[in-house]
Amino acid sequence: MYEQFKARAEGVSAEVYRFETKTVALDFIVGFLQREGCADEPHAYALWADSPFLDGVDRQPLSAVAGLKFVITRELAADARFGISQMGWALADTGSLVQDSSAIEQRLVSSLSTIHIALVPTSGLLADMPTLLTRLHPKDSAYIAMITGASRTADIERVLTIGVHGPERLIIVFCDELN
Amino acid sequence: MGTEFKESINKAVNDANLTGALGKFSEAYKVNRAKAYEGIDFEELRGRIADLKSYAASHLDQLSEQFEKNAVARGAKVFRTNDPARVREYILKVAQDNGVKSVVKSKSMATEEIHLNPYLEKAGIAVGETDLGEWIIQLAGQTPSHMVMPAIHMTKEEVSDLFSKEVNERLSSDIPRLVKVARNELRPKFLAADMGISGGNIAVAETGSIVLMTNEGNARLVTSLPKIHIALVGIEKLIAHYADIAPILKALPRSATAQLLTSYVSIITGPTPNDDGSMKDLHIILMDNRRSEMAADPKFKQALQCIRCASCLNVCPVFRLVGGHVFGKVYTGGIGTILTAWFDELKKSEDIQGLCIQCGACKDVCPGKIDIPDLIMEIRRRLVQEQGLPLIQKAIYSVVNNRHLFHGMLRAASIAGKPFTSGKFVRHLPLFLADLTDGRSLPAIAAVPFRDRFKEIKQPHCTEKIAFYAGCLIDFAYPEMGESLVRILNKAGIEVIFPQEQTCCGAPARYNGAYETAAGNAIDNIKALLEEKVSHVVSACPTCTVALDHEFISTLESLGQTEWIPKARVLAARTIDFSTLVKKLVDEGRLSLKEGQQLGSITYHDSCHLKRTLKVAEQPRELLTKAGYEVTEMFECDMCCGMGGSYSMKLPEISGPILQRKLKNIKETGAPVVAMDCPGCVMQIRGGMDQDGAAVKVRHTVEILAEQLKE
Numbered sequence: 001m002y003e004q005f006k007a008r009a010e011g012v013s014a015e016v017y018r019f020e021t022k023t024v025a026l027d028f029i030v031g032f033l034q035r036e037g038c039a040d041e042p043h044a045y046a047l048w049a050d051s052p053f054l055d056g057v058d059r060q061p062l063s064a065v066a067g068l069k070f071v072i073t074r075e076l077a078a079d080a081r082f083g084i085s086q087m088g089w090a091l092a093d094t095g096s097l098v099q100d101s102s103a104i105e106q107r108l109v110s111s112l113s114t115i116h117i118a119l120v121p122t123s124g125l126l127a128d129m130p131t132l133l134t135r136l137h138p139k140d141s142a143y144i145a146m147i148t149g150a151s152r153t154a155d156i157e158r159v160l161t162i163g164v165h166g167p168e169r170l171i172i173v174f175c176d177e178l179n
Numbered sequence: 180m181g182t183e184f185k186e187s188i189n190k191a192v193n194d195a196n197l198t199g200a201l202g203k204f205s206e207a208y209k210v211n212r213a214k215a216y217e218g219i220d221f222e223e224l225r226g227r228i229a230d231l232k233s234y235a236a237s238h239l240d241q242l243s244e245q246f247e248k249n250a251v252a253r254g255a256k257v258f259r260t261n262d263p264a265r266v267r268e269y270i271l272k273v274a275q276d277n278g279v280k281s282v283v284k285s286k287s288m289a290t291e292e293i294h295l296n297p298y299l300e301k302a303g304i305a306v307g308e309t310d311l312g313e314w315i316i317q318l319a320g321q322t323p324s325h326m327v328m329p330a331i332h333m334t335k336e337e338v339s340d341l342f343s344k345e346v347n348e349r350l351s352s353d354i355p356r357l358v359k360v361a362r363n364e365l366r367p368k369f370l371a372a373d374m375g376i377s378g379g380n381i382a383v384a385e386t387g388s389i390v391l392m393t394n395e396g397n398a399r400l401v402t403s404l405p406k407i408h409i410a411l412v413g414i415e416k417l418i419a420h421y422a423d424i425a426p427i428l429k430a431l432p433r434s435a436t437a438q439l440l441t442s443y444v445s446i447i448t449g450p451t452p453n454d455d456g457s458m459k460d461l462h463i464i465l466m467d468n469r470r471s472e473m474a475a476d477p478k479f480k481q482a483l484q485c486i487r488c489a490s491c492l493n494v495c496p497v498f499r500l501v502g503g504h505v506f507g508k509v510y511t512g513g514i515g516t517i518l519t520a521w522f523d524e525l526k527k528s529e530d531i532q533g534l535c536i537q538c539g540a541c542k543d544v545c546p547g548k549i550d551i552p553d554l555i556m557e558i559r560r561r562l563v564q565e566q567g568l569p570l571i572q573k574a575i576y577s578v579v580n581n582r583h584l585f586h587g588m589l590r591a592a593s594i595a596g597k598p599f600t601s602g603k604f605v606r607h608l609p610l611f612l613a614d615l616t617d618g619r620s621l622p623a624i625a626a627v628p629f630r631d632r633f634k635e636i637k638q639p640h641c642t643e644k645i646a647f648y649a650g651c652l653i654d655f656a657y658p659e660m661g662e663s664l665v666r667i668l669n670k671a672g673i674e675v676i677f678p679q680e681q682t683c684c685g686a687p688a689r690y691n692g693a694y695e696t697a698a699g700n701a702i703d704n705i706k707a708l709l710e711e712k713v714s715h716v717v718s719a720c721p722t723c724t725v726a727l728d729h730e731f732i733s734t735l736e737s738l739g740q741t742e743w744i745p746k747a748r749v750l751a752a753r754t755i756d757f758s759t760l761v762k763k764l765v766d767e768g769r770l771s772l773k774e775g776q777q778l779g780s781i782t783y784h785d786s787c788h789l790k791r792t793l794k795v796a797e798q799p800r801e802l803l804t805k806a807g808y809e810v811t812e813m814f815e816c817d818m819c820c821g822m823g824g825s826y827s828m829k830l831p832e833i834s835g836p837i838l839q840r841k842l843k844n845i846k847e848t849g850a851p852v853v854a855m856d857c858p859g860c861v862m863q864i865r866g867g868m869d870q871d872g873a874a875v876k877v878r879h880t881v882e883i884l885a886e887q888l889k890e
Contacts, residue, residue: 008439012438012439072454073454074404074454078366094439096444101445102451102452103451103452104403104451104453104454108403108454111396111399111400129428129429130425133421133422134422138386138387138388138421138446138448139448141448142253142449142451143445143446143447143448143451144445144448145399145443145444145445145446146440146445147443148439148440148441148442149442151394151395151396151442151443152395152442153394153395154436155312155331156330156333156338156354156358157334157335157354158200158203158207158328163362164358164362164397165309165365165395165397165399165400166395166396166442166443167396
């Protein structure tokens with residue numbers, strides 16, 4: 001299923017990675033933020049929304065990243081370059097990510113940032129939409145959000161253009177250790 | 180058709196940007212859509228969608244009530260009304276009560292249907308469209324030209340001019356740069372807005388949820404940033420169960436833009452907390468605006484199965500020439516014609532319903548399984564019922580309904596047409612008493628019609644007899660096609676009878692809404708064709724075959740003339756099209772074609788009625804291959820040739836370019852011959868080739884096969 005997901009997600013210009021442990025995944029994220037020039041100034045900093053991933057993680061390596069914040073407000077989100085959040089599920093047949101986004105912070109970091117880094121537990125990989133609908137129900141979530149690739153438009157001359165109102169890059173990080 | 184309407188058509192077909200963009204898109208769409216549906220049983224999928232939407236349409240009240248109860252239980256405010264005016268008032272009141280100064284909107288056809296923006300703006304509220312295409316046309320002061328791609332008619336240069344004015348800076352026409360400008364301009368508007376207004380792609384009664392789909396991500400911002408969210412939803416978006424969203428989420432993006440899923444899908448059920456800890460003020464408006472009336476109409480109820488993908492626009496040979504503006508201000512294309520007739524008024528659809536050429540391409544791809552061409556015919560019928568036929572048409576149909584007079588006039592025309600005959604074509608011919616079009620020559624009416632020639636044909640006596648239904652074109656313009664058919668059937672040991680009382684199949688009348696005339700034709704033909712005991716009634720005209728096979732019954736049903744329906748069914752059961760019959764005879768070993776021939780390349784044009792109504796496409800190709808031809812497929816082989824009966828005479832400005840495209844596709848195969856099974860298509864394409872001057876022979880399959888019979 002992972003291979004199918006990867007192919008489908010890459011087909012809509014997402015970048016897909018998979019790591020066994022949280023430690024390795026964290027190293028990747030730290031390296032990614034540093035490489036991409038994450039810094040403590042407007043349009044350069046990163047926001048990490050509350051994620052189970054962070055539970056019990058040694059946050060020491062994170063202090064090496066300048067401009068990584070864990071407090072989310074709409075003002076901060078409006079000028080964030082990076083948004084990091086954890087998604088609950090991934091759908092193999094469309095390359096989609098799914099999250100219970102009832103908490104506004106989850107939507108702020110994934111909709112206003114330029115680059116969205118989405119953490120996904122590998123165990124959250126599902127075959128398709130009908131399977132998801134049996135796992136996630138509106139009675140348990142007031143705002144179910146699905147994300148498939150980067151924000152896109154073809155409204156001018158039918159030319160596909162990435163990054164309209166949402167993120168222009170979507171980095172998907174699977175972690176086997178995450179539940 | 181009104182002059183103003185004709186002018187809007189002329190303007191559209193001469194707009195190179197528009198026809199270029201739409202043409203390119205429709206060609207790519209077909210390929211991409213097929214790819215998006217790879218591995219999916221489309222018939223099964225649309226069957227499920229049609230079922231669940233049809234169920235919803237039968238239970239609109241119950242589902243509205245259930246939706247309201249469940250959404251309210253989750254903390255949403257639900258307002259239900261039939262009246263667009265009350266929708267506008269409600270939204271304005273919520274805005275005023277909360278001191279709203281600015282609104283951001285994600286794309287919503289329902290708000291366009293009720294002309295919400297100008298209403299709010301008049302009250303001093305700033306309204307910003309945030310879908311890129313909608314924003315572009317808002318800046319340009321225009322209306323959408325396509326339901327999914329509202330600004331498809333504009334070039335990047337035009338967009339760059341608009342944006343330059345908006346940001347007071349000379350911008351280049353680089354598209355990624357223009358998109359960035361939109362992002363930067365709209366971002367502060369999102370953040371400052373006091374209210375977000377969205378539509379709803381789906382409303383789930385079981386959970387009180389609304390589902391929103393976008394690619395740009397604007398609906399996520401519209402529903403997340405402002406503290407008030409109003410969703411305006413037409414009640415046709417209701418479905419019963421949460422699980423029902425799966426098939427719609429599967430089909431809608433694939434059919435709309437050939438995507439597996441839109442970038443973003445949001446399922447919103449009740450309010451969520453804002454970033455300051457307060458709760459969102461969520462209002463959901465369920466708007467009826469004649470949808471219940473539509474649901475109560477046995478014919479039009481199925482139009483509520485629409486999921487608004489606009490694939491009927493994308494495959495329409497007419498839409499890709501004229502675009503959406505010709506259709507009016509809100510809903511466009513095939514389904515738009517139907518929705519306009521209801522949500523606006525029947526009268527408003529008077530001109531636009533005439534744009535439909537009845538090729539059936541939309542019916543094939545509709546994920547809601549709506550018979551759009553049939554519903555447009557029903558609009559035509561009701562318009563005629565309400566307003567009567569134009570005088571000239573009345574005169575024509577009174578002639579068509581009197582076989583002796585009609586055939587007498589056609590015979591007279593063969594003489595009247597003579598002075599203008601050049602070779603096989605004439606310049607002006609009173610076919611259906613109409614003028615000739617540019618870009619196409621019409622055939623001379625035969626000096627001796629088939630019905631007279633038939634009497635001279637010496638046939639062997641055979642036990643099996645088949646009745647031949649010629650139709651007007653073979654009878655009076657192409658009698659040689661009829662003779663070829665007799666030769667072929669005789670060779671298979673079948674005697675052909677030609678009931679002399681047969682007359683026009685009624686299609687011209689029916690396609691113009693004159694059902695009374697069509698019913699008169701149906702009854703005359705039923706009487707004539709059932710008189711003698713035959714194994715089949717064969718026709719070499721797919722339009723006639725469809726009339727005999729389907730439309731006699733539906734015309735009589737529409738008019739409630741039930742006494743003739745059982746006989747119409749007997750006739751339908753006996754009716755067979757030429758290629759299917761011949762293929763059957765060849766397969767049974769009763770007919771043999773010459774063997775080992777190498778006749779070279781041929782290309783085949785699928786006629787609309789044969790391919791899409793009778794589902795016959797392989798038979799003629801197999802027969803031509805068996806005869807020794809190599810079939811070279813043309814691009815868009817099953818796209819309409821633009822004939823459409825009298826359509827080509829009423830709307831030559833549309834029929835002409837459709838024909839030109841067909842001619843180009845034929846010529847590009849390099850085949851010296853193009854075959855087809857319809858004398859109407861032969862008339863259109865042969866006439867076009869004649870004026871074009873290309874050395875491509877245009878022939879009916881019957882003529883080709885008659886030359887290749889094994890002696």
